[in-house]
Amino acid sequence: MALLAVSQLTKRFGGFTAVSNVSFDVEDGEILGLIGPNGSGKSTIFNCIAGMYVPTSGSIRFEGQEIAGLSADKVCHRGIGRTYQIPRPFRNLTLLENVALSAWFGQQRAVSRAECWRQAERALALVGLPTDAGATTDGLGAGALKQLELARALATQPRLLLADESLNGLDHAETEQAADMLQRIRTEMKITIVWVEHIMGVLMRVVDRVVVLDHGEKIFDGAPKAAQADRRVVEVYLGADAAA
Amino acid sequence: MSAPRLSPAALAGLLAVALLPWAVRLFLGDSEKYYLHLLIQILLWSFIYTGWSLMGRFGLTSLGHGAFSGIGAYVTVLLWNFAGVSPWLGIPVAVVAATIVGVLVGYPCFRLRIAGHYFALMTLALTEFVRLCIVGLRDYTGGSLGTQPKRYGDGLSLYAMQFEPDRMLSFYVAFALWLFGLYVWRHVDRSMDRYALDAASQDEDAAASVGIDVTREKLKITALSAAMCALGGAVFGQYQMYIGPDTIAGLGTSLNIVFAVVAGGMWAMLGPTVGAVFTQLLSEGLRVVIQSSGILKSVLGSAALALDSAIYGLLLVLFIIYMPKGIVGTLLERRRQARPARVARAETPPA
Numbered sequence: 001m002a003l004l005a006v007s008q009l010t011k012r013f014g015g016f017t018a019v020s021n022v023s024f025d026v027e028d029g030e031i032l033g034l035i036g037p038n039g040s041g042k043s044t045i046f047n048c049i050a051g052m053y054v055p056t057s058g059s060i061r062f063e064g065q066e067i068a069g070l071s072a073d074k075v076c077h078r079g080i081g082r083t084y085q086i087p088r089p090f091r092n093l094t095l096l097e098n099v100a101l102s103a104w105f106g107q108q109r110a111v112s113r114a115e116c117w118r119q120a121e122r123a124l125a126l127v128g129l130p131t132d133a134g135a136t137t138d139g140l141g142a143g144a145l146k147q148l149e150l151a152r153a154l155a156t157q158p159r160l161l162l163a164d165e166s167l168n169g170l171d172h173a174e175t176e177q178a179a180d181m182l183q184r185i186r187t188e189m190k191i192t193i194v195w196v197e198h199i200m201g202v203l204m205r206v207v208d209r210v211v212v213l214d215h216g217e218k219i220f221d222g223a224p225k226a227a228q229a230d231r232r233v234v235e236v237y238l239g240a241d242a243a244a
Numbered sequence: 245m246s247a248p249r250l251s252p253a254a255l256a257g258l259l260a261v262a263l264l265p266w267a268v269r270l271f272l273g274d275s276e277k278y279y280l281h282l283l284i285q286i287l288l289w290s291f292i293y294t295g296w297s298l299m300g301r302f303g304l305t306s307l308g309h310g311a312f313s314g315i316g317a318y319v320t321v322l323l324w325n326f327a328g329v330s331p332w333l334g335i336p337v338a339v340v341a342a343t344i345v346g347v348l349v350g351y352p353c354f355r356l357r358i359a360g361h362y363f364a365l366m367t368l369a370l371t372e373f374v375r376l377c378i379v380g381l382r383d384y385t386g387g388s389l390g391t392q393p394k395r396y397g398d399g400l401s402l403y404a405m406q407f408e409p410d411r412m413l414s415f416y417v418a419f420a421l422w423l424f425g426l427y428v429w430r431h432v433d434r435s436m437d438r439y440a441l442d443a444a445s446q447d448e449d450a451a452a453s454v455g456i457d458v459t460r461e462k463l464k465i466t467a468l469s470a471a472m473c474a475l476g477g478a479v480f481g482q483y484q485m486y487i488g489p490d491t492i493a494g495l496g497t498s499l500n501i502v503f504a505v506v507a508g509g510m511w512a513m514l515g516p517t518v519g520a521v522f523t524q525l526l527s528e529g530l531r532v533v534i535q536s537s538g539i540l541k542s543v544l545g546s547a548a549l550a551l552d553s554a555i556y557g558l559l560l561v562l563f564i565i566y567m568p569k570g571i572v573g574t575l576l577e578r579r580r581q582a583r584p585a586r587v588a589r590a591e592t593p594p595a
Contacts, residue, residue: 072452
């Protein structure tokens with residue numbers, strides 16, 4: 001059974017259909033790339049899964065249970081962590097507090113407070129941020145704030161991580177680092193990952209499979225190599241001329 | 245929950261406050277009653293202000309806490325006057341009533357994400373609603389003139405929770421309440437819920453994404469805050485032996501609460517207390533100056549009596565512009581800047 005099964009998902013905003021009848025599975029342990037140009041519906045699908053939007057129709061099953069329409073905190077409690085494409089740190093709290101509160105509330109207060117602070121330190125160390133109690137978000141760059149997003153999501157101890165990277169905020173080296181990080185998270189923490197991107201480049205090296213979207217519809221689902229050879233995918237990214 | 249450990253400085257401070265009435269008796273014996281009354285007022289209001297700051301510090305700016313203190317005072321007194329219910333039972337009932345009102349108003353606000361100005365307006369309406377209820381039920385409440393709890397015996401009674409004639413006793417009742425308020429503040433400050441509310445005050449979506457039930461967290465703090473203000477209002481009524489919509493329930497009360505906490509500082513434990521000291525001394529001082537000044541009276545006539553409100557308003561504006569962190573917050577910040585090496589926490593009481 002797939003860890004996450006999205007089937008016939010549709011999301012309309014008024015008369016505009018952002019996502020139309022999209023279905024795909026995420027297998028336990030894989031890294032799935034969800035890609036498509038701007039406006040293709042990636043973020044909408046992502047937000048439907050994460051509980052920010054209520055889907056117009058269709059179903060989203062996580063570990064066999066329906067989660068479509070649950071609020072964001074409930075989705076988190078089920079075991080799905082997310083990052084935001086534009087980092088949304090709690091600037092009035094220290095880095096450690098940012099992550100520790102995620103550990104505490106993400107696990108529904110099931111572990112001790114002391115353990116939450118330890119988990120927070122581990123998550124910060126993993127993504128490469130300072131773990132001392134006084135460190136704040138002041139002066140952190142885009143890359144570091146992205147890492148904080150990741151640490152916060154990981155601290156909720158998810159089984160599925162939704163990583164929204166679809167923003168050109170990072171330079172090439174930082175993007176490579178981010179890719180390596182996601183790979184480490186999968187192998188070391190055994191967390192399944194859905195990686196949302198709009199560029200194909202670095203993603204292709206890391207993902208097991210890609211789902212390509214265009215205008216709210218799924219146009220491809222398969223191996224990254226095959227995606228690069230697929231006529232429709234090339235058309236979407238490079239234009240009809242290149243595909244011909 | 246572990247018992248709070250106190251630093252020597254905090255202990256010394258507590259002891260000093262506890263001994264204050266004896267200092268008054270020793271040095272100000274002639275007008276002991278007046279000065280004790282001032283101290284009691286400060287402590288009772290400190291408790292109510294501390295209750296408000298529990299919400300205020302998280303950006304939940306309520307202009308409706310006069311409603312909660314009013315419900316606390318009126319329910320207690322009405323139960324006593326008309327049903328003979330002892331305040332020992334009446335106060336819990338009043339606190340529960342205020343908490344329910346707080347949750348009923350809070351729930352739709354938080355579900356619909358009404359925040360900032362709109363939340364302030366909602367709570368403002370609550371204040372007015374409660375005031376109108378009090379005035380409308382004038383056969384029981386005495387309307388805008390207020391009412392008094394029926395005196396039981398000589399006015400000193402455990403059963404009726406009446407202690408007003410004994411100012412020393414009243415002081416220690418207020419002192420105990422104040423300590424309880426600080427304890428609650430500290431408990432909240434050290435809880436994980438504090439971080440959740442800090443996070444939610446900045447970004448509700450991001451807070452929800454890490455598993456925080458934002459509505460529930462806000463309701464919890466609202467319930468606690470409303471309960472504290474109701475308790476404070478009830479004890480205030482028992483001490484004053486008089487309750488009126490202007491002294492404990494109306495818009496004026498709501499605004500005074502906000503002003504005092506803004507002045508004292510809403511992010512530090514002793515901020516509301518310092519705010520109470522500041523506003524009480526200010527209003528007493530202004531009253532004395534205005535009443536004794538022949539010039540002011542001859543120029544303005546009886547309008548001079550309203551001068552203190554005008555000065556209040558002016559000061560509030562100045563505080564918001566120049567000292568948004570309040571007196572205590574600004575002092576703590578100064579101290580932190582003076583010693584950058586040490587990570588000072590806001591909970592350290594000022595020397």
